[in-house]
Amino acid sequence: MQKPGSDKPSNNTFNNNKIPSYQRYLPLLADLKGINGQHFGQDLLAGTITAILLVPQALAYALLAGLPPEVGLYASVIPPIIYAFTGTSRTLAVGPVAVAAVMVAAALAPYAGDDPAKYLTGALILSALSGLIMLVMGLLRLGWLTNFISHPVLTGFTTGAAIFIIGTQLAALTGITVPRGSSFAVVIDTLIIDITNLNAATAIFGITTIVLLAMARTPLVNFLSGLGIKKETATVLGRTAPLLVVVSAIIIATGIGAKDALNIAVVGTVPQGLPGLSIGFLQEPGWFELLPSAVMIAVIGYVESISVAKVLAFRRRERIDPDQEFRALGLTNIVASCAGAMPVAGGFSRSMVNFDAGARTQMAAIFTAILVGLAAFFFTGLLANLPKSVLSAIIIVAVWQLIDFQSLKHTWRYDRGDGIAQAATLFGVLAFGIEHALMLGVSLALILFLYRTSRPHIAVIGRVPNTQHYRNIHRHEVQTWPSLLLVRIDENIYFANIPQVETELHNLLLAYDGLKDVVLVFSGVAYVDTSGLELLENIEEELSTSGVQLHLAEVKGPVMDRLENTTLCKRLGAERVYLSIEHAVNELTDSAINSSAENSGSRKMP
Numbered sequence: 001m002q003k004p005g006s007d008k009p010s011n012n013t014f015n016n017n018k019i020p021s022y023q024r025y026l027p028l029l030a031d032l033k034g035i036n037g038q039h040f041g042q043d044l045l046a047g048t049i050t051a052i053l054l055v056p057q058a059l060a061y062a063l064l065a066g067l068p069p070e071v072g073l074y075a076s077v078i079p080p081i082i083y084a085f086t087g088t089s090r091t092l093a094v095g096p097v098a099v100a101a102v103m104v105a106a107a108l109a110p111y112a113g114d115d116p117a118k119y120l121t122g123a124l125i126l127s128a129l130s131g132l133i134m135l136v137m138g139l140l141r142l143g144w145l146t147n148f149i150s151h152p153v154l155t156g157f158t159t160g161a162a163i164f165i166i167g168t169q170l171a172a173l174t175g176i177t178v179p180r181g182s183s184f185a186v187v188i189d190t191l192i193i194d195i196t197n198l199n200a201a202t203a204i205f206g207i208t209t210i211v212l213l214a215m216a217r218t219p220l221v222n223f224l225s226g227l228g229i230k231k232e233t234a235t236v237l238g239r240t241a242p243l244l245v246v247v248s249a250i251i252i253a254t255g256i257g258a259k260d261a262l263n264i265a266v267v268g269t270v271p272q273g274l275p276g277l278s279i280g281f282l283q284e285p286g287w288f289e290l291l292p293s294a295v296m297i298a299v300i301g302y303v304e305s306i307s308v309a310k311v312l313a314f315r316r317r318e319r320i321d322p323d324q325e326f327r328a329l330g331l332t333n334i335v336a337s338c339a340g341a342m343p344v345a346g347g348f349s350r351s352m353v354n355f356d357a358g359a360r361t362q363m364a365a366i367f368t369a370i371l372v373g374l375a376a377f378f379f380t381g382l383l384a385n386l387p388k389s390v391l392s393a394i395i396i397v398a399v400w401q402l403i404d405f406q407s408l409k410h411t412w413r414y415d416r417g418d419g420i421a422q423a424a425t426l427f428g429v430l431a432f433g434i435e436h437a438l439m440l441g442v443s444l445a446l447i448l449f450l451y452r453t454s455r456p457h458i459a460v461i462g463r464v465p466n467t468q469h470y471r472n473i474h475r476h477e478v479q480t481w482p483s484l485l486l487v488r489i490d491e492n493i494y495f496a497n498i499p500q501v502e503t504e505l506h507n508l509l510l511a512y513d514g515l516k517d518v519v520l521v522f523s524g525v526a527y528v529d530t531s532g533l534e535l536l537e538n539i540e541e542e543l544s545t546s547g548v549q550l551h552l553a554e555v556k557g558p559v560m561d562r563l564e565n566t567t568l569c570k571r572l573g574a575e576r577v578y579l580s581i582e583h584a585v586n587e588l589t590d591s592a593i594n595s596s597a598e599n600s601g602s603r604k605m606p
Helices: 021-025 027-033 037-064 070-074 078-086 098-112 116-139 143-148 151-174 184-193 200-215 218-226 231-239 241-256 258-262 287-315 322-338 348-356 363-378 388-400 405-414 416-432 434-453 495-511 530-545 557-563 567-572 581-588 590-595
Strands: 458-463 470-472 478-480 484-489 517-521 549-553 598-600
Touching: 037 070, 037 098, 037 151, 037 231, 037 241, 037 348, 037 363, 037 388, 070 363, 078 322, 078 363, 098 116, 098 151, 098 287, 098 388, 098 434, 116 143, 116 287, 116 322, 143 287, 143 322, 143 434, 151 184, 151 200, 151 287, 151 388, 151 405, 151 416, 151 434, 184 416, 200 218, 200 241, 200 258, 200 388, 218 231, 241 258, 241 388, 287 322, 287 348, 287 434, 348 363, 405 416, 416 434, 434 495, 458 495, 458 581, 470 484, 484 495, 484 581, 495 530, 517 581, 530 549, 530 567, 549 567, 549 581
Parallel strands: 484 517, 517 549
Antiparallel strands: 458 470, 458 478, 458 484, 478 598
């Protein structure tokens, strides 16, 4: 008989409870104990390079969210410091991100209308709500809920959001006026109809910025490497391109009087310094109205952050605690709301820059925050003449790399169901908006999951001659026995697939005459719910009344634990539950092997 609970975890399994509290909730303190001069220098360099990239991105993402540009700077100072102390990723760069920004814009358009003050208040409410949602989910260890966003759905959502973002930025890039909160279709339609209103000077600034930033990536790195500069150094120089382009654009725009002479939209006056912490927004209305959007922002922000964090941690064999990440990002967003900032998350491009620049700990993020804070105090006055089309170009270049049609092609070829979910999510973003598209994608993925698991693969198996391996009789030439039927169920047995499993088993039992024993092989079963247990009990009773015995083989430990005290297990007894198929066959077919073993199986697997 299989020993109950044989798959229970051993005492050597990693146990979070054995980790000191300060390491679990303030991981940076543990890292600082082992930091040395070399790591400190690497963090300082990585923090500086990330700050150079972050300043223009922060301004751009704030405008993308429909907020004043300084809000992006606010989101890049105090929130990253909070995450630095509480997050478990050593290299994740937290701050404003493109996808969250466009979700904020979509949520605030119907909430605030054309009221700038209400836009800012709404952004703070979204930060607080999304942070509270993440914090509660982290405390309740509900990170597993985000697993219901499948990778194809997430990829389709990201691609659709990137296309949507690019579409919205074409207006600022060309100087054509588009109503705030317009759908993708309305934006494109307006751009086509009003193409004659294009501001050539605005477009020149924007298009030139796109070209320069595109060339600053691989072409510039290859060019500098060809001059004998180390590739690492060339890459670092390429990362400074956005800031250099912004500085150049400001100088040129100031020199030619871009705003007055050429009617180019510019950033305008940016307040100097950082706002004090405030909770005045708590008294403002609209919390319940913005709650659904906050849930979406929280989920997408967490999924994006944890995905990047896991990839980077794997490269250095470091550990990520998903639940602590939830708590850290939740606390970070709550503080962000009090600091006058928009919702934040871990950014892919900045995190990769931070990692490639050699960051060893979250001290790099603290250095980045300090430098951005210094920029907010001393250099915001220089931003007044920066053309908005330059910031739009920075957004376009940043999100362009998120567009992944190749993944859709690959998914479609491998699994049409996943391909449909991915394509529906992608086009849903453009047709129905951010939130509805995500709900559509998740719903399709869950429906597909239920459909697949409700139709489990059930195979009659036999023994491959001269081995102890058992395979499908329709795929291999195998040995079978007239009085014994081996049936393998390759799925959990639960309420959704009970009718299918019951029908398949009944059809098999009717197809075989002279049976004395039936063995259900549970090697592919990890869970049996109450409905499944009832099914097994009914089958055992039906077989027993017809003189056939039911047996189980290769039952996993957790499943055996649940079955142990049931009526089914008591009726089967220890002698009818086997550790392996081979053991069951040897016990049940001693006489059959010596007398009438047969070979069956219609074909070999190609």
